[in-house]
Amino acid sequence: MVMEFLKLSDANLAKEFNKKPEKDLMPARRAKVVESINKALASIADKQDNPKRGLYTTREGISCATLRLGNRKLKVDGAEEFYVPRERIQDFYKAAVKSVEAGELDAAINAALGGEATKGTPRMGSVVAKERSPIAPWRVYRRNIGRYGQARADEILDTKNSPEEAKAIREDYKANKDAK
DSSP states (O other): OOOGGGGGOOTTHHHHHHOOOOOBOHHHHHHHHHHHHHHHHHHHHTTOSSOTTOSEEEETTEEEEOOEETTEEOOBTTBSOEEEEGGGHHHHHHHHHHHHHHTTTHHHHHHHTTSOOSBSOOOSSSSOOOOOOOOOHHHHHHHHHHHHOHHHHHHHHHHHSOHHHHHHHHHHHHHHTTOO
């Protein structure tokens, strides 16, 4: 007797079944920008010219305004700072809120995040860590001398490297030990 139910099974469907649903991160990012603008509007309503950690500063009736996502300035039409008469700063930020909510600044928000995609799984940090270049072996040796002392650093060097490599690393260290 042939198991007929196996004819109905398709192993290719497993990939589709196990795929994580994509989450659109842009609404949360827009909300963060709008939240910072609303804080600026509250400062404006309180008649503060230079609020601490604010989005704007005012001197001699002219305000230098910025739009931010966290601590990153948004670059809109090539500018990160916008100069507005003090009496129009509230209108500037109210119009900015409408633009953010309409999605007109999505490209600027992505650019501020280093071009990160708007869909996917959120990461621990807001910007993907850059690939690090490996540390030169003589620098590791120098660091170990600072951490553990000369004798222990020599022991570590000898256990992790061949005698020829260890000798070359010590020579590099002697030549470069005062380098930054």
